[in-house]
Amino acid sequence: MNELLQTYTMLAAGLRSDPQFCLASAVTWLDPLWQDDDEDWDVPHDEDGTLAIALRVTRMAFPDIYVQAVEAIRQGASYAELDRLICNAVTERGIPLENLEWIGFGVPMPAYGVELNDSDFYTTHPEVIPILACFGISPEPNPYHMTIPDCVYTAGRTIAADLEKHPDERDRQISWLMQWIFSYSNNSSIDLDYESMSEFQPLSWEKDELAFAIDIIEEAEGIMSDVLAGIDFLSSQPNLLTALERNIQSIYKALDKLKGKKDEPRIRLAWPCLTDGIERRTESVA
Amino acid sequence: MFNTGMSVDILRDCLVAATPLDLLGMRLLQTCPQQGLYPTDLPRETLKEAVSEIVDYTGRCTAVARRLTHLAPIPLTTIEILEFGL
Numbered sequence: 431m432n433e434l435l436q437t438y439t440m441l442a443a444g445l446r447s448d449p450q451f452c453l454a455s456a457v458t459w460l461d462p463l464w465q466d467d468d469e470d471w472d473v474p475h476d477e478d479g480t481l482a483i484a485l486r487v488t489r490m491a492f493p494d495i496y497v498q499a500v501e502a503i504r505q506g507a508s509y510a511e512l513d514r515l516i517c518n519a520v521t522e523r524g525i526p527l528e529n530l531e532w533i534g535f536g537v538p539m540p541a542y543g544v545e546l547n548d549s550d551f552y553t554t555h556p557e558v559i560p561i562l563a564c565f566g567i568s569p570e571p572n573p574y575h576m577t578i579p580d581c582v583y584t585a586g587r588t589i590a591a592d593l594e595k596h597p598d599e600r601d602r603q604i605s606w607l608m609q610w611i612f613s614y615s616n617n618s619s620i621d622l623d624y625e626s627m628s629e630f631q632p633l634s635w636e637k638d639e640l641a642f643a644i645d646i647i648e649e650a651e652g653i654m655s656d657v658l659a660g661i662d663f664l665s666s667q668p669n670l671l672t673a674l675e676r677n678i679q680s681i682y683k684a685l686d687k688l689k690g691k692k693d694e695p696r697i698r699l700a701w702p703c704l705t706d707g708i709e710r711r712t713e714s715v716a
Numbered sequence: 717m718f719n720t721g722m723s724v725d726i727l728r729d730c731l732v733a734a735t736p737l738d739l740l741g742m743r744l745l746q747t748c749p750q751q752g753l754y755p756t757d758l759p760r761e762t763l764k765e766a767v768s769e770i771v772d773y774t775g776r777c778t779a780v781a782r783r784l785t786h787l788a789p790i791p792l793t794t795i796e797i798l799e800f801g802l
Contacts, residue, residue: 442753446746449736456741457774459754460767464774489771494764496771 462500463489481509483534484516491635495519524644536632537643542654543623544611546578557661558611564675584694585681586612589674592699600663601701604670606653607660619650669702676700724795739773741766 445455457464463485488496495516502515513530520527525537532538545551552559552569559568565582590608593601608614613621618630633639664670677699684695744766748755 445753446748449742452742452745453737453739455753456739456745456766457770459745460741460763461770461774464771493767493771494760497763497767 460497461489480530480534481512484512484530487533487635488516488520491637491640492520492523495523524647525640526647536634537640539627539632539643540619540647540650541622541624541627542610542619542650543613543621543626545623545625546582546611547576548623549576557665560671561607561661561664561674562611564671565678581682581685583612584685585678587614588681588695588697589677589699590614593701596701600660603656603660604664604674605660606656607664610653610657615653617646617650617653619646620653667702673700673702737773739766739769741770 445451463482485496485499488499498519499512499516502512507515516530516533517527520533526540527533527538544555546562546567549569552562562568565585567578567582569576586608590605590612593605593608596602596605606615610620615621618627622630633643664674680697680699681695684697688695740762744755744758744762
């Protein structure tokens with residue numbers, strides 16, 4: 431070993447043997463950004479401070495990602511590489527982060543919400559058009575004049591509430607489908623489209639709010655899985671689509687009888703039995 | 717001290733008697749068999765635990781330092797500190 435290496439080894443040993451130096455060395459190694467959060471950090475490849483914010487977030491919320499990022503910086507990773515590393519790692523933990531630039535605004539949430547007045551929805555979700563046709567909705571030639579009457583939302587909510595109680599999972603999946611279409615699930619990621627979501631203050635990366643965001647996202651993923659299953663099942667069952675349309679018409683009639691009152695229609699809906707094809711009778715009690 | 721019966725010596729004894737800080741990061745450094753400055757090839761979970769502990773510790777230290785800077789000044793009329801004599 432030459433003298434230079436010997437000196438290096440001696441200094442390293444000295445850093446470890448003295449408790450104060452050892453502590454300083456441990457902090458430098460494991461938490462190089464330990465200084466006050468408001469300070470400007472000298473992070474390479476970070477012209478507008480995005481990476482510094484990302485490191486601050488990961489330091490607080492994802493220590494293991496913070497370690498990975500710090501290691502990558504020490505190895506000379508480029509901004510693009512760090513962007514991918516952090517985004518992929520955060521996404522793996524359940525938060526859909528597409529670009530580091532979003533990290534400073536708070537926890538990015540998926541927005542699956544439906545805007546029935548928006549003609550783009552019918553272009554991006556053609557599989558839902560036959561189902562919406564049961565409600566009397568179809569994409570119109572002039573997309574700027576699309577207005578969905580309130581009775582459609584009432585019918586959607588009534589059907590969702592009815593099917594939600596059914597023991598058969600496929601019925602409940604159709605209920606989730608209705609809750610998604612008519613923004614009725616009480617899960618923000620399901621009920622809000624991107625534009626509406628943008629109007630709310632995002633959840634912060636603080637521990638409690640992050641855990642809350644993950645709960646919402648996990649629930650939303652489960653709901654969307656049921657929604658997709660509901661679309662597949664309903665689209666493959668013509669008799670169920672017919673029953674859906676008949677129930678919607680019954681609800682519309684019940685709403686007509688209410689003559690504009692804000693009460694929800696009390697109506698018993700009939701659905702084909704999914705196992706033996708026996709259908710119960712529709713009976714309006716309103 | 718300051719009319720509470722605590723002297724500088726008692727305060728010093730208290731500080732000396734405090735349990736030495738035991739941080740996983742320091743232990744990893746001290747037991748590092750490599751010649752380099754920092755250990756390598758550590759299990760991810762170990763590293764995560766060490767970082768979380770250090771981040772928490774530095775946070776507590778920063779909070780204490782902030783509180784100390786906001787303490788009201790206390791005139792030391794009974795203690796001679798020659799180093800600061802003007």
